[in-house]
Amino acid sequence: MESVRAAAALLRDAGAVVVFTGAGMSAESGIPTFRDSLTGLWARFSPEELATPEAFEKDPELVWSWYEWRRAAVEKAAPNAGHEAVAEIGGTLITQNVDDLHERAGSADPIHLHGSLFAPRCFDCGRATTGAVCAECGGRSRPGVVWFGEQLPAAALARAVEAAESCDLLITVGTSGLVYPAAEIPHVAAVNGAAVIQVNPRPTPLDEVAAVNLRGTAATLLPAILR
Numbered sequence: 001m002e003s004v005r006a007a008a009a010l011l012r013d014a015g016a017v018v019v020f021t022g023a024g025m026s027a028e029s030g031i032p033t034f035r036d037s038l039t040g041l042w043a044r045f046s047p048e049e050l051a052t053p054e055a056f057e058k059d060p061e062l063v064w065s066w067y068e069w070r071r072a073a074v075e076k077a078a079p080n081a082g083h084e085a086v087a088e089i090g091g092t093l094i095t096q097n098v099d100d101l102h103e104r105a106g107s108a109d110p111i112h113l114h115g116s117l118f119a120p121r122c123f124d125c126g127r128a129t130t131g132a133v134c135a136e137c138g139g140r141s142r143p144g145v146v147w148f149g150e151q152l153p154a155a156a157l158a159r160a161v162e163a164a165e166s167c168d169l170l171i172t173v174g175t176s177g178l179v180y181p182a183a184e185i186p187h188v189a190a191v192n193g194a195a196v197i198q199v200n201p202r203p204t205p206l207d208e209v210a211a212v213n214l215r216g217t218a219a220t221l222l223p224a225i226l227r
């Protein structure tokens, strides 16, 4: 395919590379996305009842049980060929995903913009927790993810913006590009002169910033642009 060759050439010639991933990256590992129409989590579950601080205050057991179910599914899953290709590409990896499949594929130190299923923290003071309540302040432990209406972890966002500002090439993979401020990252790279490649089976609002749009899946196309 012509566009695969164009993407491979951009990758070969790039100095600093950023890979920016979303839920579609892990879809072929069996982890559902959020917004795909039949299989997405938001087609079956309500974000207002599960992924906001207000939801946790109202029904912490329900929220915990949903996140424990998702954590168990991730533990049973394995990285796919796309995660492996991302590890081989190297550079800076920025992910919106709360799973650990990038790490398990060999990517060192990904920037997790939306937190992690594996790092619970205190609902009151934000410190890492190991039990049901915070050892420091006695607050309730909560899933270590970023819910709607919450700020992204400041250090992670700052590192991500800095990497996007200074890269030559950004590859955006498997994200709908709808959730802010994360969705700014490809735009930041583009306005600072980087080329953007998008890997996604469907069109997204990021089509307009991408020099190359590869319509297909992460596990198929990422290994293809490395060959």
Ligand code: BJW
Pocket (backbone or CB within 6 Å): 021, 022, 023, 024, 025, 027, 028, 033, 034, 035, 036, 040, 051, 096, 097, 098, 114, 145, 146, 147, 148, 149, 150, 151, 152, 173, 174, 175, 176, 177, 178, 179, 180, 181, 199, 200, 201, 202, 204, 216, 217, 218, 219
């Ligand atoms: C494949 C594939 C395959 C399928 N291969 N591809 C500006 C405008 C409007 C609203 C806002 C705005 N700025 C902020 C907001 C509000 C809100 C927001 O963005 N809302 C929009 C949805 C309208 N943002 C926030 O609330 C953020 N916080 C904030 O702004 O704070 C401000 C503040 C300031 C001061 C004080 C306090 C606050 C926080 C957002 C947190 C998002 N959290 C979630 C849940 C995380 C926890 C959990 O996992 O449960 O993060 S929501 C969910 O969406 C999750 C994801 O990381 C995120 C992005 O989704 P993603 O990854 O793009 O997945 P999908 O499903 O949308 O797309 C998958 C894609 O893959 C599709 O395109 C498929 O085609 C594709 N695909 N198979 C490759 N095999």
